[in-house]
Amino acid sequence: AQSVAQPEDQVNVAEGNPLTVKCTYSVSGNPYLFWYVQYPNRGLQFLLKYITGDNLVKGSYGFEAEFNKSQTSFHLKKPSALVSDSALYFCALLLWGSYIPTFGRGTSLIVHP
C-alpha cells in the first residue's frame, strides 16, 4: 500500500527566511509526486509536480521541491518566505498508471512578519 507522511503538523518561519515543508512517501513502484496549497476558504491549488527527469522541480509562487529517491522524500522549499505563504500545504502521491492521489495530512505553514 502507498502512503504519504507529512511529519510536521505546523511549521513556523520568519518572513524572509528559507522554509521547508517535509514530505516522505512509501510506494512499491514509481511515483508521481505533487504539492498542493490550500488558503482559507479556498480549494486545494496545484503548486508543482514531479513526473520524471530533473529531481529539482520549480513551481508556482517561487516554490520548489526536490525528489530524493534514496530518502523517499519530496520536501517543499522556498528561499525566502512571505507572510502570504501562510496556508495549509498538502503533499500527494500517484502511482504511475493511476489517477487517484494519496494525500498527506497537511502541514500548516505560518510565516511571521
Add this chain to the structure above:
Amino acid sequence: EPEVTQTPSHQVTQMGQEVILRCVPISNHLYFYWYRQILGQKVEFLVSFYNNEISEKSEIFDDQFSVERPDGSNFTLKIRSTKLEDSAMYFCASSEEGTSYNEQFFGPGTRLTVL
C-alpha cells in the same frame, strides 16, 4: 482564471437526512472527483466520474453515496441517509484528462455537519 465552484459552503443536517452537495467543474474538463477530509485527517478519495459513469470508487463510497451529472455543468454528490461520521469537508475536483500526471483542480469545499 476558471475555477471549480461548490455549493453550499456549509451544510448542517440531521442524522438520517439526505443531502446533496453540488459542484460546477471547470467547463472543458472531462474527469470529476469527490474527496472528503474529516477534521484533522487526510484528504480521502471517494469517487471519480467520467463519461457519465463512475470510473473508480473507494471503500468509503458505499451504497449511501451516489454521484450524478444531471446537466452539462453540475456534478453532485448525494448522501442518502447521513450519519454522524459523515461530518467532514467535501471537495470536488476536475481535470482535463484522466492521466496520472494531470493535476486536478479543486473547489473550495462544502463543510457538512451532521447533528
